[in-house]
Amino acid sequence: MKPLATLLPALLFLAVAGCTQQTSSAPATHASAATMESPIGFDSNDYPGDDALPILRRHFAFAGYWLTNPPGEHQNGWQGKRDALLKNAFGFLVLANGKFDAEIKKAKRSGTTPAALGKKDAAAAVAAAQREHFPAHTIIFLDQEEGGRLTADQSGYLLSWTEAVAHSGYLPGVYASGQPVDDSPGKTITTIQDVREQVAAQHLSPIAFWVYQDACPPSNGCTLHPPPLTSSGTPDVAAWQYAQSPRRKEITAACSKTYAGDGNCYIPELTRMMLDLSVAASADPSHGR
Numbered sequence: 001m002k003p004l005a006t007l008l009p010a011l012l013f014l015a016v017a018g019c020t021q022q023t024s025s026a027p028a029t030h031a032s033a034a035t036m037e038s039p040i041g042f043d044s045n046d047y048p049g050d051d052a053l054p055i056l057r058r059h060f061a062f063a064g065y066w067l068t069n070p071p072g073e074h075q076n077g078w079q080g081k082r083d084a085l086l087k088n089a090f091g092f093l094v095l096a097n098g099k100f101d102a103e104i105k106k107a108k109r110s111g112t113t114p115a116a117l118g119k120k121d122a123a124a125a126v127a128a129a130q131r132e133h134f135p136a137h138t139i140i141f142l143d144q145e146e147g148g149r150l151t152a153d154q155s156g157y158l159l160s161w162t163e164a165v166a167h168s169g170y171l172p173g174v175y176a177s178g179q180p181v182d183d184s185p186g187k188t189i190t191t192i193q194d195v196r197e198q199v200a201a202q203h204l205s206p207i208a209f210w211v212y213q214d215a216c217p218p219s220n221g222c223t224l225h226p227p228p229l230t231s232s233g234t235p236d237v238a239a240w241q242y243a244q245s246p247r248r249k250e251i252t253a254a255c256s257k258t259y260a261g262d263g264n265c266y267i268p269e270l271t272r273m274m275l276d277l278s279v280a281a282s283a284d285p286s287h288g289r
Contacts, residue, residue: 038228039283041093042275043241045070047077053088055269059224061283062091064276067128071097071145082132082288091284093210093239094134095175096125098142098161104153114153118160125161126168139173139208139238139286140165147177149194158195159204166205173286175241178213178234179251192234209234210278210285212241214252219243221255222265226279239285245274 043064048056056063063085066078085092099107099117107117125140142161150158162172176191183189192209199207211234213219218231219242232240246263247256260266264274 038226038279039091039281040224040226040277040279041091041239041285042277043093043095044245044273044275045073046273047081048270048273050081050084052270052273053084053090056267057088057090059267060090062093062278062280062285064093064095064278065132065286065288066095066097067125067132067140068095068097070095071143080132082134086289091282092134092138092286092288093278093280094129094138094140094286094288095143096121096128096140098144099157101146101151101154104157108153114156115160118157119164121157122161122164122168126165126170129170134170134286134288136169137171138288139171141173141175141208141210141286144174144176144191147179147191148181149183149189150191150198155195155198159198159202162207163205171208172205173208173210173238175210175212178211178232178237178240179215180233190234192237209237210239210241211237212244214242214244214248216252216255219252219255221252221258222247222260222277223258224267224277226277229279229281238282239278239280241276241278243275243277245276 039061041060041062042056065082065085066076069076099121104114104117108114129138129140142158144158158174162174165172174195176195178190178192180188180190192211195207211232213232213234218227218233220227222243226242229240243265245265247259265277266273266275
């Protein structure tokens with residue numbers, strides 16, 4: 001997932017390494033992800049392939065799992081792969097693609113309200129979760145790619161989606177920005193702050209949050225030894241996506257050397273597989289096992 005993609009046992013991770021192709025970085029040791037102090041995971045629009053799962057599992061406790069086509073994609077390679085991930089002892093961050101503001105407005109002009117579109121997309125996500133045999137009460141995260149304060153149409157769509165999921169037997173989550181942006185003179189806002197304020201004001205169902213914030217700091221870049229989850233700058237999240245592929249150059253200059261020369265995040269054994277990295281409170285942040 002790029003803003004083209006929260007996250008409870010304590011575990012000990014022995015490797016300190018940058019996910020980079022640069023020769024100055026030490027490679028990550030092949031310690032099991034089951035020994036991580038803070039579980040970390042990966043997500044990618046592209047399914048990595050069954051053969052790559054054992055390698056990824058040496059470093060990662062959980063994986064992002066797309067229920068729908070990822071952003072910008074016309075197919076979903078993750079479909080039908082839950083059993084393969086379970087066999088490799090992965091936990092899950094379960095994802096469903098959300099609509100951009102322009103898409104919501106286009107549907108509105110055609111007679112579909114943002115609320116109706118959100119409800120429709122939620123039903124599709126729930127149906128996909130059922131087909132993939134995710135148990136009841138799995139958290140499904142809506143991928144909210146656009147940051148800052150939401151427009152009225154975006155809010156109508158997102159909150160209709162989360163309410164529909166909350167009444168489906170699954171639990172709603174939102175993947176959204178924790179990067180502060182100017183909101184009014186002398187004040188900033190993050191997308192998660194905005195959503196939380198609206199949920200509280202309207203007395204809506206609780207939402208779990210997966211924050212993306214790859215700015216350095218608080219992130220230390222593409223590394224298998226991230227800061228603690230509590231350092232994300234957004235309190236009370238299930239997961240923090242602290243590294244993205246490609247990196248956002250304007251906010252990652254301080255940790256640029258941890259990324260490969262092309263700006264992407266890799267692990268040494270899979271130097272062509274672009275990854276986003278997250279740290280979580282749980283080795284199964286969506287409770288999807």
